[in-house]
Amino acid sequence: xxxxxxxxxxxxxxxxxxxxxxxxxxxxxxxxxxxxxxxxxxxxxxxxxxxxxxxxxxxxxxxxxxxxxxxxxxxxxxxxxxxxxxxxxxxxxxxxxxxxxxxxxxxxxxxxxxxxxxxxxxxxxxxxxxxxxxxxxxxxxxxxxxxxxxxxxxxxxxxxxxxxxxxxxxxxxxxx
Numbered sequence: 384x385x386x387x388x389x390x391x392x393x394x395x396x397x398x399x400x401x402x403x404x405x406x407x408x409x410x411x412x413x414x415x416x417x418x419x420x421x422x423x424x425x426x427x428x429x430x431x432x433x434x435x436x437x438x439x440x441x442x443x444x445x446x447x448x449x450x451x452x453x454x455x456x457x458x459x460x461x462x463x464x465x466x467x468x469x470x471x472x473x474x475x476x477x478x479x480x481x482x483x484x485x486x487x488x489x490x491x492x493x494x495x496x497x498x499x500x501x502x503x504x505x506x507x508x509x510x511x512x513x514x515x516x517x518x519x520x521x522x523x524x525x526x527x528x529x530x531x532x533x534x535x536x537x538x539x540x541x542x543x544x545x546x547x548x549x550x551x552x553x554x555x556x557x558x559x
Contacts, residue, residue, distance in 0.1 A: 408503040412528045416498055419535055420491035423453065425554045426542050427487055432480040439548055446545055447483045451475050453538050454490035460531035461494040463510040464524045468496045498528070 427450050430437070435447040444452060455473045462470045471489040474482075506524040519530065543553045 406503055408506045408525050409498065409501050412501070412506065412525065413495070413498045415532055416491070416494055416528070419532055420495070422555065423491070423535060423539060424484070424488060426539060426546070427484055429546055429551060429554050430549070434549055435478070435480045435483065437545065437549065439545060446542070447478060447480065448475075449538055449542055449545070450483050450487050451477060453535050454486045456531055456534055457490035457494050459513055460527055460534075461497045463513060463522075463527050464497050464501060464505070465511060466493075466497040466500055468493065468500075494531075 430446050436445050438445045438448075451473060455475060458470045458473055471486070471493050473486050473490065477483050477486060501524065506528070508524060509521050510524045510527045512521075519527075522530070543556075546553050
């Protein structure tokens with residue numbers, strides 16, 4: 384049985400030949416990024432403004448800090464792919480709900496622009512390194528994209544708990 388990281392590498396390797404001709408990697412990454420953008424903007428806006436300072440325990444981030452953490456990770460990670468578009472600044476000290484939500488949207492918009500500039504060929508090339516990526520080592524661009532997508536889903540899971548602790552059903556769980 385292959386371990387998950389090994390399986391992902393095998394799957395990516397198996398699609399590289401196809402992707403170089405069809406845009407498979409770039410198209411898939413852009414679809415996944417866009418889908419995640421919509422889900423994160425929706426959940427981020429689900430918490431009432433007066434609860435953006437909520438934290439379940441003193442050691443945890445506030446709701447607003449969780450959102451800013453995602454925005455910063457998006458910009459730092461996707462920025463490794465290189466882009467003509469300048470990265471938006473993410474001010475980690477923001478407290479205004481409107482400003483925090485705007486930073487999140489800006490980070491996803493930046494990621495969309497970066498991904499639209501990519502090709503399958505550039506996605507299989509080594510991404511640039513930043514001070515935030517030392518633990519990953521050399522990585523193909525597609526690995527960087529799916530690392531940040533996975534990271535964001537991890538934080539999304541934490542955000543679901545924050546909402547439920549405040550008596551709010553997460554948007555994806557609401558029944559209409």
